[in-house]
Every structure is written in C-alpha cells, then in structure tokens.
Amino acid sequence: MPPGLRPHDEFHVSYLRPYIFDANPRRLNDGPDLITSDGHEGLQVLVILDRRVRGNTAMFNVRWYGGDNKDSWEPESNLDQARGLIERFRLTRSVRSARPTCSDLRSV
Numbered sequence: 001m002p003p004g005l006r007p008h009d010e011f012h013v014s015y016l017r018p019y020i021f022d023a024n025p026r027r028l029n030d031g032p033d034l035i036t037s038d039g040h041e042g043l044q045v046l047v048i049l050d051r052r053v054r055g056n057t058a059m060f061n062v063r064w065y066g067g068d069n070k071d072s073w074e075p076e077s078n079l080d081q082a083r084g085l086i087e088r089f090r091l092t093r094s095v096r097s098a099r100p101t102c103s104d105l106r107s108v
Contacts, residue, residue: 044081
C-alpha cells in the first residue's frame with residue numbers, strides 16, 4: 001500500500017452483509033492451519049477411515065483436511081491432535097461389530 005494511504009479501521013454498517021454458506025464442492029476451501037506444540041505447521045485430520053495393526057503398532061488410515069485428498073496410514077503416536085476422532089472411530093467400530101451377523105441369526 002502506498003505510504004500516503006492510511007487504512008481506516010472503521011466502516012459503515014451498510015457494508016455488512018449476512019454470511020451465506022456456500023456448499024459448492026468445486027469451490028476451494030483451505031483448511032485451517034494447524035500449529036503443533038513445537039511451533040511447526042501441520043495438517044489437520046478430517047476423518048479416520050480404517051485401522052490396522054502392524055506388529056505392536058496401531059496404524060490409522062487418515063484423510064487430511066484441506067490436503068490433496070491423499071489418504072495415508074499413520075501410527076497412533078503421530079495423531080495426538082486427533083484423540084477425539086480416534087475415540088469416535090473406535091466407538092462406531094464397536095457398535096458396528098456388536099450387530100448380529102447371519103450366522104448369529106441361524107443359531108436362534
């Protein structure tokens with residue numbers, strides 16, 4: 001901005017408009033930046049898709065918010081910021097596995 005112009009931090013109320021959510025999937029929406037505890041930038045977890053165990057390590061298939069839509073397998077130790085999503089994933093898995101299967105119904 002040229003030095004002769006001073007931005008004004010006040011504006012007239014007529015410039016305000018109500019916020020309207022745009023659900024158009026083609027519009028680019030960048031995810032919020034995540035700053036880790038050590039001050040580095042990171043990605044935010046959108047959803048946890050799956051879980052597998054390799055040796056003694058639990059791995060989660062993660063979709064990243066605002067990323068390039070590439071899912072990745074991450075060890076649980078890398079997902080400290082997503083503890084709530086991990087718990088929600090485990091709860092939905094336990095509810096899903098509690099449903100009766102066809103073999104359970106045949107034995108009745």
